Amino acid sequence: MTALTAAEVVAALKAVHEQNTPPDADQRTAAYWWGKPDESVAWWLCLCRRVAPDPVSQSLYIAHVAEDLSHKRDIKDWAYRVAAECAVDKRHGVRARAAVESYRPEWGHVAARDGLALALWPHLADGVPGINRRATELKCGGQAYQRIRDGVRDRAKELISVFRSDMEQCLKSRYRRDFIERWEFVTGKEWPSANWNG
Secondary structure, eight states: OOOOOHHHHHHHHHHHHTOOOOOOHHHHHHHHHTTOOOHHHHHHHHHHHHHOSSTTHHHHHHHHHTOOOTTHHHHHHHHHHHHHHHHEETTTTEESSGGGTTOOHHHHHHHHHHHHHHHHOGGGGGGSOOHHHHHHHHTSOHHHHHHHHHHHHHHHHHHHHHHHHHHHHHHHTOOOHHHHHHHHHHHOSOOOOTTOOO
16 A cells, blocks of 8 residues: 555545535534524524424424533423323323333433433433343333333434424425424414525
């Protein structure tokens, strides 16, 4: 193998760093959140928060893309509520399965925090203790623990995904029908004419 000259190395690095790929909504949001002025992102965040299926959606999205936990109390409270909901079958008002009859907030809150960590930062999943380890530590059933953890994780991932999709629609100024319907429902107004961007 032939060694590259300094000029060849510089040219190769220049080609890599000079790609003109515009930043996506996540990248623009993170930059805006940490201080880069961007009026468009400010507007998109307001619009997407208004049509979000859950008030915590924006906080989850910001925690995910900007790794900012300034709203951690709201996020944790939401996760604890979802954990309790995962343990109860809403249709009948009774425990959904024997696997969660043992639900207690002492271990349910740990499962909720683990579920949040897996949803917000999947690249750090190896740092989250496994189900068997947690079940042993907390003296609860592994299946019950997994049901709560996965329920919180899945709901958080869903809300992040919807918010991300909404932000991308704002970035491209192309809105899908479900976005428009949510906006019309929340505002009580008809969606403005084509090419409306705020």
